[in-house]
Amino acid sequence: MRQTVEAERPAPHWEDGQTGARQRHFWDSEKRLAVVMIAPAILYIACMVGFPLVLAILYSLSDATTGDPSLHLVGLKNFRDILQDPVFRKSLGNTFIFALVSQTLVIILSQALAMALAKEFRGKWLARFFILLPWTAPIALGTIGWLWMLDSIFSPFDWMLREAGLLGTKNALLGPLSNLYWLGEPALAMTSVILVHIWRIMPLATVILLAGLSSIPQEILEAAEVDGAGFWRRHLRITLPLLRPIISIAFLFGLVFTFTDMTVVYVLTRGGPVHSTQVLSSWAFFKGIEGGDLAQGAATAIFLFPLLAGVAVLILKMARRSEVT
Amino acid sequence: MRSLKKLMERATLYGIVTFFALFSVFPFYWMLIAMFKRDHDLFNPSANPFLFNEPATLEHLRMLLYDTLFLKYLWNTCVVGMSVVVITLIIAVPAAYSLARWSGRWGENLGIGIFLTYLVPPTLLFIPLSRLVGFFGLHESLGALILVYPTFTIPFCTWLLMGFFKSIPKDIEEQAMIDGCSRMGAMVKIIFPLSVSGILTVVVFAFTLSMHEFIYALAFISVSAKKTISIGVPTELVRGDVFRWGPLMAGALIASLPVAVIYTFFLDRFITGFTMGAVKG
Amino acid sequence: MAQVETRGLTKSFSGVKAVDRVDLASREGEFLVLLGPSGCGKTTLLRMIAGLEEPTSGDVLIGGRVVTHLPPRVRNIAMVFQSYALYPHMSVLKNIAFPLQTQGMRKGAVQEKVQWAAGMFGIQHLLHRKPRELSGGERQRVAIARAMVRNPSVFLLDEPLSNLDAKLRTAAREELQQFQRRVGITTIYVTHDQVEAMGLGDRIVVMSDGRVRQIGTPREVYQYPADTFVAAFLGSPPMNLVEREDYLMGFRPESFLPAEACRGEGEAVECFEFVVTWVEDLGSDRLVYGDMGLQSAHRHVISKIPANVNLGIEGGKTYTFAVLKEDLRFFDPKTGLTVNGAPEP
Numbered sequence: 001m002r003q004t005v006e007a008e009r010p011a012p013h014w015e016d017g018q019t020g021a022r023q024r025h026f027w028d029s030e031k032r033l034a035v036v037m038i039a040p041a042i043l044y045i046a047c048m049v050g051f052p053l054v055l056a057i058l059y060s061l062s063d064a065t066t067g068d069p070s071l072h073l074v075g076l077k078n079f080r081d082i083l084q085d086p087v088f089r090k091s092l093g094n095t096f097i098f099a100l101v102s103q104t105l106v107i108i109l110s111q112a113l114a115m116a117l118a119k120e121f122r123g124k125w126l127a128r129f130f131i132l133l134p135w136t137a138p139i140a141l142g143t144i145g146w147l148w149m150l151d152s153i154f155s156p157f158d159w160m161l162r163e164a165g166l167l168g169t170k171n172a173l174l175g176p177l178s179n180l181y182w183l184g185e186p187a188l189a190m191t192s193v194i195l196v197h198i199w200r201i202m203p204l205a206t207v208i209l210l211a212g213l214s215s216i217p218q219e220i221l222e223a224a225e226v227d228g229a230g231f232w233r234r235h236l237r238i239t240l241p242l243l244r245p246i247i248s249i250a251f252l253f254g255l256v257f258t259f260t261d262m263t264v265v266y267v268l269t270r271g272g273p274v275h276s277t278q279v280l281s282s283w284a285f286f287k288g289i290e291g292g293d294l295a296q297g298a299a300t301a302i303f304l305f306p307l308l309a310g311v312a313v314l315i316l317k318m319a320r321r322s323e324v325t
Numbered sequence: 326m327r328s329l330k331k332l333m334e335r336a337t338l339y340g341i342v343t344f345f346a347l348f349s350v351f352p353f354y355w356m357l358i359a360m361f362k363r364d365h366d367l368f369n370p371s372a373n374p375f376l377f378n379e380p381a382t383l384e385h386l387r388m389l390l391y392d393t394l395f396l397k398y399l400w401n402t403c404v405v406g407m408s409v410v411v412i413t414l415i416i417a418v419p420a421a422y423s424l425a426r427w428s429g430r431w432g433e434n435l436g437i438g439i440f441l442t443y444l445v446p447p448t449l450l451f452i453p454l455s456r457l458v459g460f461f462g463l464h465e466s467l468g469a470l471i472l473v474y475p476t477f478t479i480p481f482c483t484w485l486l487m488g489f490f491k492s493i494p495k496d497i498e499e500q501a502m503i504d505g506c507s508r509m510g511a512m513v514k515i516i517f518p519l520s521v522s523g524i525l526t527v528v529v530f531a532f533t534l535s536m537h538e539f540i541y542a543l544a545f546i547s548v549s550a551k552k553t554i555s556i557g558v559p560t561e562l563v564r565g566d567v568f569r570w571g572p573l574m575a576g577a578l579i580a581s582l583p584v585a586v587i588y589t590f591f592l593d594r595f596i597t598g599f600t601m602g603a604v605k606g
Numbered sequence: 607m608a609q610v611e612t613r614g615l616t617k618s619f620s621g622v623k624a625v626d627r628v629d630l631a632s633r634e635g636e637f638l639v640l641l642g643p644s645g646c647g648k649t650t651l652l653r654m655i656a657g658l659e660e661p662t663s664g665d666v667l668i669g670g671r672v673v674t675h676l677p678p679r680v681r682n683i684a685m686v687f688q689s690y691a692l693y694p695h696m697s698v699l700k701n702i703a704f705p706l707q708t709q710g711m712r713k714g715a716v717q718e719k720v721q722w723a724a725g726m727f728g729i730q731h732l733l734h735r736k737p738r739e740l741s742g743g744e745r746q747r748v749a750i751a752r753a754m755v756r757n758p759s760v761f762l763l764d765e766p767l768s769n770l771d772a773k774l775r776t777a778a779r780e781e782l783q784q785f786q787r788r789v790g791i792t793t794i795y796v797t798h799d800q801v802e803a804m805g806l807g808d809r810i811v812v813m814s815d816g817r818v819r820q821i822g823t824p825r826e827v828y829q830y831p832a833d834t835f836v837a838a839f840l841g842s843p844p845m846n847l848v849e850r851e852d853y854l855m856g857f858r859p860e861s862f863l864p865a866e867a868c869r870g871e872g873e874a875v876e877c878f879e880f881v882v883t884w885v886e887d888l889g890s891d892r893l894v895y896g897d898m899g900l901q902s903a904h905r906h907v908i909s910k911i912p913a914n915v916n917l918g919i920e921g922g923k924t925y926t927f928a929v930l931k932e933d934l935r936f937f938d939p940k941t942g943l944t945v946n947g948a949p950e951p
Contacts, residue, residue, distance in 0.1 A: 033508055034427050037419035041439065041479055044416060048454070048476045049442050055453035069456060109345075116341040127342050129589050130350040136588035137353070137581035138537040140559050144577045145352025148359060148570060154367070156355070156374040178370070199349065207592065222658055223691035227752070228679035228708035237704075241695045260446030263539040267559050281448035281540075288452045289544050301449045312441050 059298035066292035078299040087275045088300060091283040094190070095304075098279060099258040102197035106205050107251050113202070114209035135203035143267040146196050150182035150268070157182070183269050186276035193265060193277050197258045204257070205250040212246030213239075248318045252311050259311075260304060280304055353581070359574035360385055367570060385571030394549055395576050398557035401467055402580075405553060406532040408471045413478040413531040418524065420479075421486030422512060426495070436487060443480035447540040450476070458545055469545040470553070474538060478531040485530065489523030490516065529591045533584050554580045609634050610655060610760055610792060615664035617650050617816075624650045626816035627664065635790040637783070639807035641797060643839070647816040648796045649764055655794065656685050656762050669759060679708070684753035685762040688769065690745045692737040692752075698724075699733040702752045709756070723755040727785075742770045746778055750785070761786070761793040767802065779805060800840050804828065812836045830935070831856075834942040837935065843893065846907040847937070848900060853945065854937040859893070859910035861933040867915045868928040876934070880909070880927040885919055894919055 060078055062071045082088040117128065134142055149155055158179045161167040168178045182192050216239065224234045240247075262281035265271055271278040271286065278286075280303055288297015358374075359367060361381040372378045389395050424436045454473055455464075463469040493516060501511040517524070542556040549561055558576040562569045610632045617625040625647040632638045640648040653659040655666055657678035665674045673681050684705075693701050702723055706716045724730045727747040737745060746766060753761060766782075767775050783806055786793050797803055803810050804824045812819045812827055812835070820832035831837035837845040837856050845856045865877055879899030886893040894909040909927060911919070919925065936945040 037423035041420035052453035130346040136585035141577040219687045219691040226678045227705035
């Protein structure tokens with residue numbers, strides 16, 4: 001669009017019949033411009049997100065496989081089938097357990113970390129870089145590091161425990177075996193997945209909380225100090241209530257990311273041992289993509305949707321209520 | 326008396342920070358050591374894992390770079406990343422501007438709607454999307470990823486940019502329109518130059534999000550030569566049940582670090598965008 | 607009620623002295639104003655008295671007790687911040703109750719005191735509202751109620767009126783002053799507004815660059831400024847300063863009048879030639895700008911003629927203006943200090 005002074009230009013326009021009377025250009029119509037600018041995004045999302053979403057629902061109501069991908073509808077058969085499948089039920093449970101446990105811990109821990117990072121100290125830039133690494137490094141690659149740390153033979157944790165005498169000897173606290181099977185023993189495997197989730201989401205939660213902390217006016221905390229409040233009272237009665245919306249947002253985001261995660265489970269355990277760390281996403285992947293059963297895969301994944309929709313609504317409510325003063 | 330309290334406060338501060346910093350960096354520290362340790366040293370359960378008990382070796386690195394398709398994976402990742410960045414910019418920048426300046430219920434709701442699509446998980450969409458990819462004949466090609474990745478980069482970057490655009494006062498544009506620009510002209514001549522840092526942030530985030538992506542890449546590509554770093558390293562450096570730990574760690578670290586450095590650098594900018602976008606609603 | 611004292615109080619930030627060896631002693635029950643331009647150290651000084659900043663050296667005493675390194679909550683002080691710092695998530699009632707709860711007071715006693723404080727400031731009807739629902743003036747009253755509810759011995763205020771619009775400000779000023787007179791609490795008040803300082807203070811501490819320039823009653827600092835800074839800072843328009851022989855001669859615009867309007871005559875008066883450049887009619891006064899007939903660099907001076915003096919003054923003309931000799935002040939041009947000597951603070 002050339003920059004011209006309105007009066008000098010002849011008016012090609014679509015609005016009035018009279019040339020020269022209204023010097024408006026096609027692009028001057030605000031409404032039109034706004035719509036044109038947003039159209040590609042809406043179109044893309046409708047085709048690549050909306051349409052597939054509908055397709056996913058249709059698949060879950062069909063008997064499609066990669067061999068015969070036609071949409072032959074069979075009603076709720078798939079849902080009945082998977083609800084009977086113990087692996088599915090375990091996946092469903094795990095999905096909730098992993099997400100809720102890890103995020104609860106994250107929220108508590110990240111509060112401490114955020115408050116620490118709000119202060120000035122030497123080497124802060126380095127500490128910050130390290131603390132952000134779990135989030136800034138690609139998920140799959142960071143998880144690979146954990147694969148070694150939790151290895152059944154070579155785990156450095158086990159080495160440290162052995163050196164400390166807590167493992168590997170007859171009367172050791174953690175047992176006589178030379179290794180804890182972090183990824184091989186069902187309960188430990190679940191713990192390991194939760195641990196990696198915590199490790200990965202901490203930076204995100206901390207950053208969000210830090211932003212929230214900095215939005216609390218300094219004077220309010222000083223007034224509380226003058227009014228006689230010590231550290232804990234200030235934290236519990238002033239800081240926390242004011243941070244509540246931000247904490248909720250951090251919690252909900254973390255929940256979404258862990259709830260829908262497939263990568264950590266896939267890289268760490270492939271869902272094992274014996275499906276004890278399977279989650280909805282990974283199970284849907286194994287069934288639908290690797291197993292070729294499109295219908296059941298889709299049906300499994302659909303279960304993610306209600307919780308996500310609920311979380312989305314909550315996030316919106318929190319975001320609206322986020323004004324501090 | 327006061328100084329003792331201060332000392333304890335400082336000690337707690339350093340304690341907390343050190344603990345979390347170590348906790349976060351541990352696996353990467355590991356990757357760094359493993360990448361240079363000789364196999365004999367590495368696979369010795371009784372040797373101290375934190376030290377080099379035998380001299381370091383560059384063998385793993387050599388193997389990674391010459392005997393595997395690691396460099397090809399890097400190349401693929403860059404191709405996908407760059408293409409996705411371009412697509413995202415073309416679509417998200419006008420969309421964000423439109424939403425930022427469009428006051429009223431429609432504008433707000435559309436903005437929220439677009440953001441919400443970010444929350445739709447890949448694991449829900451990958452089955453239908455794999456059919457779509459097949460339909461376009463893009464199976465086993467980078468094109469599949471380039472087609473599909475904008476489903477998360479566009480919503481996220483639109484939301485990010487909305488925050489940036491909103492922070493530019495309307496007065497400046499209105500001044501430009503009085504001075505003779507059309508709406509479009511004002512956008513190009515005034516807004517874009519002022520939003521360079523926002524656009525840069527979008528470039529970085531679109532690239533890093535593409536680089537991090539695992540699920541779609543795993544679902545749509547199984548041909549080795551076409552893999553990206555994110556799936557190439559975890560899947561290809563395993564022969565049967567044997568993990569080639571040395572090169573595996575080297576690959577993971579080399580692919581992670583540059584991204585992490587750039588991402589960290591841009592996180593400050595992101596935070597300003599976030600607090601403007603989400604907190605202020 | 608207690609006396610506040612600072613001895614050699616200093617605060618440095620990376621080598622720069624924000625507060626430089628300030629010695630201060632308030633009298634009991636007095637309204638002491640810390641006045642100065644931005645950056646002069648007045649707020650830092652106040653915060654050190656409150657305990658929110660650690661001094662680099664020197665001492666703070668409240669009621670004769672050295673409190674220099676004690677935290678704010680044991681100093682029994684109350685503070686009102688510029689933004690009022692009301693807890694946004696608590697109702698007015700909870701805001702006022704907070705300082706009492708930190709002391710562990712019983713619920714019943716807390717309720718009583720809150721009602722008493724609210725009554726004192728006429729805000730009982732606001733007790734269940736949140737701060738964001740209140741007007742500026744109402745917020746100020748809540749902030750003061752919260753401050754007073756503990757019966758503190760010292761009351762500190764950091765520019766509390768600067769967020770109010772002009773009309774509210776005068777009303778709030780009056781309210782504040784009446785309240786302080788009634789309760790008789792030692793008050794230290796920071797402001798950059800010299801009109802506010804003159805109106806509110808029993809004594810004014812004029813500061814610049816971290817140092818105290820003068821301490822005195824409003825009349826003292828206005829009529830007998832200790833140096834050129836004080837002379838120029840107080841008064842609107844500020845004191846005229848012209849070079850004369852080896853001194854700087856100062857006189858206030860309202861003391862510089864047409865010879866016919868001057869109260870004295872003959873020996874008591876000094877006359878000057880005055881070439882008028884510009885006249886501003888402000889309604890209540892006229893400001894006359896012009897050059898004095900003196901051989902010196904600073905010749906441009908301002909005269910303030912009250913409206914009831916009806917002499918015609920025009921730009922471009924020359925008149926004879928006069929000052930009472932007793933209204934002249936002299937300053938050393940190198941140090942800026944007054945030469946006649948200021949009265950004892």
